Amino acid sequence: MPSVLNMKALSYLFLLLLIDPGLVVISVNPSLNDDVLGLIVFKADIKDPKGKLVNWNEDDETCCGWVGVKCNPRSNRVIELNLDGLSLSGRIGRGLFQLQFLRKLSLAKNNLTGSVSPNIARLDNLRVIDLSDNNLSGEIPDDIFRQCGSLRAISLARNKFTGKIPTSLSSCSTLAAIDLSFNQFSGPIPSGIWTLSGLRSLVLSDNLLEGEIPKTTEGLKNLRTINLARNQLSGKIPDGFGSCLLLRSIDLSENSLSGSLPDDMKQLTLCSYLSVSGNAFSGEIPEWIGEMKSLEALDVSLNRFSGMVPSSIGNLQSLKAMNFSGNGFSGNLPESMINCTNLLALDVSQNSMSGDLPSWIFKSDLQKVLVSEKKLRGGLKNSLYSLEAVAVQSLKVLDLSDNAFSGEITSDISVLSSLKLLNLSKNTLSGPIPDAIGELKSLNSLDLSENWLNGSIPMEIGGAVSLKELRLRKNHLAGGIPTSIGNCTSLSTLILSQNSLTGSIPTVIAKLTNLQVVDLSLNNFTGTIPKQLANLPNLLSFNISHNNLKGELPAGSFFNTISPSYLTGNPSLCGAAVKKSCPSVLPKPIVLNPNTTSSDYTPGSLTPNVGHKRIILSISALIAIGAAVVIVIGVIAITVLNLRVRSSASNAPAALTFSAGEEFSHSPTTDANSGKLVMFSGEPDFSTGAHALLNKDCELGRGGFGAVYQTVLRDGHAVAIKKLTVSSLVKSQEDFEREVKKLGKVRHQNLVALEGYYWTPSLQLLIYEFVSGGSLYKHLHDGSGGNFLSWNERFNIILGTAKALAHLHHMNIIHYNIKSTNVLMDGYGEAKVGDFGLARLLPMLDRYVLSSKIQSALGYMAPEFACRTVKITEKCDVYGFGVLVLEVVTGKRPVEYMEDDVVVLCDMVRGALEEGRVEECIDTRLQGKFPAEEAIPVMKLGLICTSQVPSNRPDMGEVVNILELIRCPSEGQEELG
Known part of the structure; x- marks a missing residue:
């Protein structure tokens, strides 16, 4: 065994050879194993905090037993180095270049830094390079792959590489897999990649690539996967994709691509996943889409497609998810889709579709159906719809809002036994709400708002025991609120406004302790407000305006500070909130009967204590009167003080008053008293006052950045407002607004949308969409x-x-x-x-x-x-x-x-x-x-x-x-x- 001195000397000799082979002309004895030297030099450049490479000993004659090292059993030369996930840091040194027989190099999931040496791809036998999930950075030399030997797979994914993708990749004729995703590569995609005949997987997603997609050739006949999502690519999809007959997955989503889908894509009969969402494609979806019979997921959402959904979709019997939302499709869903027996999710919302709702929707195993149009008011379709429910057990979400559905909701709705959300709002449905709605035991959300429904709210509604949201606003409903509503103990939102409901507010509502938002406005309710409502612990909004209610408001923390706008139109209500005192009810005074007789009384003489009793009576009366006066004065004083406090709070710079037409407008406004409010979309329509922010009754929760409150728009739409409590740490107004606007542009179906903000030097508010289901x-x-x-x-x-x-x-x-x-x-x-x-x-x-x-x-x-x-x-x-x-x-x-x-x-x-x-x-x-x-x-x-x-x-x-x-x-x- 060579001495330690000799091994170290050979190490230095090896370093000299790496620097300049011409400096030393000597043959190193293969028995001393070049691989040991190379790996020891490699180890010298990295840190091993967990000691995973502790058995790498420079005195060993062979490295075949070392951690992560695999040797050829015949030659004992290193053929694989796999050090994935060992927490290594440092840089990739030149020692690896001595491993002349190395076939696989995998250093993934570490914390390696620095750049990549241009010599790494020049090991003649190297077939796989995996440096993914590190902190490598810098630009990749353009000629790094000029001599790439037999390289078959390279992954540099999830690093911090910049610059352009090396054009020399096209020199690696044996490449089968390229993954450069989640970096910061920019510039165009090298057209030479399209000449790699053996390429099976190309993943370039999540970069900054721009320009057009190069024209594909028949050279990519082995391609199975292509993912170019989330870049800045533009132009059309080039012809030639159809020649990649083995393609199984295509993801071109979230770019700026335009034009139409090329006809030759119909040849991709093995493709199971196709997503072109979030681009600017236009024209019609071609009939040939039905020839891609292996499709399981088809996503063309958020584009500019138009025309009708092609009937050939019915040929896609393997289809599980179809998303056509956010386009300009018209007409109806084809009946042929009854053949899509594996379909689980269907989203055709935010289009301009018309026609009858196909009955096949209720005969399939669909779990989610979204046909919500969300069109502008007055933009309803001309054609009539009918709703017919047939036996189906799987449907969980049915959203048909903002269409032109007409006719009645039939009792067949009860067969949708798994339904959790039913939204039929903003249609022209008529007739009564069927009693069968109470048979939907799993229903969490029911929205029938803005229809022509009549009759009464059925008593059977109490059978829907899982209800969390009930929205029936703007219909022609009459009668009272059924007492069975008390069975819906999970109810948090109750919107019944703009109907013709009568009767009194049932006391049973006080049992619904999860209630947060209640709107009974613009009805014909009478009687007094139940005092028990003051015990509702989570109440945030209670709108009873424009009814015929009378009497005193309940005494409680919420009702003590309720917004006056929630009470208007009830002239017989009294209390501090409506600035109208309630009639006092005083006990009758005690009066002694002057004709009272006693056994000691004799005619013509005074009763012995009569004069004294009259003096006591006068003093008691005076005390009673004085006490009453003091109480009245105290009530008046407290009322005046409350009004002053409210007035000062509403005028304070740190308070935000949600009054339409004043501080809120679509354009940002700055005022010394009101601050600056910006809403990113839509017209602000707040109805509550500053109490919505300052009152703990409206508080939803608190976090490290501040408290979150809820307030409600006039149409019943709720928003959540975060009141920041780190004002001393927040950036300047300019920086704050710049960052908030960036956050406002972040949109994803799984992120809570930021809708606006409010700024004063002492108060910053963030306005979010309100998510009703809780945490x-x-x-x-x-x-x-x-x-x-x-x-x-x-x-x-x-x-x-x-x-x-x-x-x-x-x-x-x-x-x-x-x-x-x-x-x-x-x-x-x-x-x-x-x-x-x-x-x-x-x-x-x-x-x-x-x-x-x-x-x-x-x-x-x-x-x-x-x-x-x-x-x-x-x-x-x-x-x-x-x-x-x-x-x-x-x-x-x-x-x-x-x-x-x-x-x-x-x-x-x-x-x-x-x-x-x-x-x-x-x-x-x-x-x-x-x-x-x-x-x-x-x-x-x-x-x-x-x-x-x-x-x-x-x-x-x-x-x-x-x-x-x-x-x-x-x-x-x-x-x-």
Whole structure:
């Protein structure tokens, strides 16, 4: 065995050879193994904090037993180096170039930095290079692949590379897979890539690529996957895609592509996924789309397509998801789609479609149907619709709002037994609400607003015990509110305004302790307001304006500060809020009967104590009168003081008054008293006053950045307002507005939309869409009885949250505060992530502020917050997401305090996994109701995301891909190499 001195000497000799082979003319004895020398030199350039490479010993004659090293058993030369996820840092040194027989180099999921050497692709036998998920940066030399030998796969995904994609890639004729996604590559796609005849997978998504897609050739006959999503590509899809007959997945979404779909794409009969959403495509969807018979997902949303949905869609019998929303389609859905027996999700909303609703929708296994048009008022269609429900068990979401449906809602609606959301608002439906609506036991949201419905609200409505939202505004309903409404104990929103309802407000409403928004305005209600309503703990809005109610308002924290606009039009109401005192009801005075006799009385003489009794009576009367006067004066004084306080509060610069036509307008306004308000879209239509922000009754919750309140627009639409409490840390107005406007442009179906903001030097408000379903935390931990999330709902929440974070990271926005209270549920059961990007409002990302103010939830905080030497990146979001995944699957909080112990969720699940009992960790409420082949991989993914080392955590884009594979496993991929 050579001495240590000799080995070190050979190491220096090897370094000299690398610098300039001409400096030393000597033959190194192969028995001393060049591979050992190369790997020792490579190790000298990196840091190994976990000691994973501790057995790499420079005194060894061979390296074949070293961690991550695989040798050819015959020659003992290194053929594979796999150091994935070992928490390595540092740079990739030149020692690797001595591994002349290396076939696979994989250094993925570490924290390597620096640039890539131009010599890395010149190892003659190298077939696979995987440097993904690191912090590598800089530009890739254009000639790096001039001598790429037999290279078959290269992945530089999820790094920070810039500059152009090297044109020399076209020299690698053996390449089968290229993945350069999630970097900052710019410029055009090199046309030479299209000449690689062996290429099977090309993934260039999530970069800054621009220009047109190069014209494809028959050279790409082996291509299976192409993903160019989320770039800045323009122009048309070039001819030639149809020659790639083996294509199975095409994703060109979120670019600026235009034109129509090229005809030769009809030859792609093996393609199962096609997405061109978020572009500027126009024209009609061609009939030949039906020839792509393997399609499972077809997404053409958010384009400018027009014409009718082609009848050939019915030929796509494998289709599971179809999204045609946000275009200009007209006509009706073709009857041929009855043949799409595997269809689960159909979205054709925000188009201009007409015709009868096809009956096949209710004969299929569809789970989600969105046909909402959301057209401008007055833009209803001319054609008439009819609604006929036929037996179906799977449908969960049915949104047919803003169309021209007519006719009656039949009792057949009861067969939609799994329905959770039914929205038929803004149509011309007539007739009564059927009694059968009460048979929908799973229904969470019912919206029949703005129709021509008549009759009364059926008593059977109380059978819909899961109702959280009931919206019946602007119809012709009569009669009273049925007392059975008290059975809907989950009800949080009750909108019955603009009808002809009569009778009194039933006392049973006081039992609905989850009520937040109530609107009974513009009806004919009479009687007094039940005093018990003062006990509703979550009430935020209670509008009873323009009725015939009388008497005194209930005494309670909400009603003490109710907005006067909610009470107008009730002339017989009294109380401080309407500035009208109520009649006093005083007890009758005690009067002694002057004709009273006693046994001691004799005619002609006085009763012995009569004079004294009269004096006592006078004093009592005076005391009573004095007390009454004092009480009246006190009431008047308190009322005046309250009015002054309210007047001063409404005039204070820090208060925001939501009065249409004054401080609110579509254009931003700045005023010394009112501040500056900007709404990103639509006309502001607020009806409440400053109390909506200053009154704790309207408070939804508090976080590190401030409190969140709810207020309601005049049409019943609610918004959430975050009142920032970090004013001393917030940037200047110019910087604040710039950052907020950037956040306002961030739009994703799984993100809570920012709708506007308000600025004064002492008060900053952020105006968000209101998400009605409450937080994920509430659904996981505050549920009772059988009302809990199913496995399918939990999986969709995890996937939706992952997509939201991936989108934020693509926009270079770190959330910093992932936790179950910041994931909200909308009426469709979709997850929406809120509170994102708020750290951008601070002048600097101070760790103390981030950890103590923003990332305030125990258990979610990534460990790098405690280490000042570790950079804060998107991987801190990944950690919080991993904890969230475990919380969703197990139903347990991230940290739970037992009687004599503290249980950390990550540690508990990791220990159970090591002991082979991970299935025991799954929420006991899901026992027997979850697929282990999905739940266990999801839990393992959560553990990977909570790795202590940031570089070991996957990217959120990769997380989305993994989740989609877990839910829909592919038919398998052939191995490269």
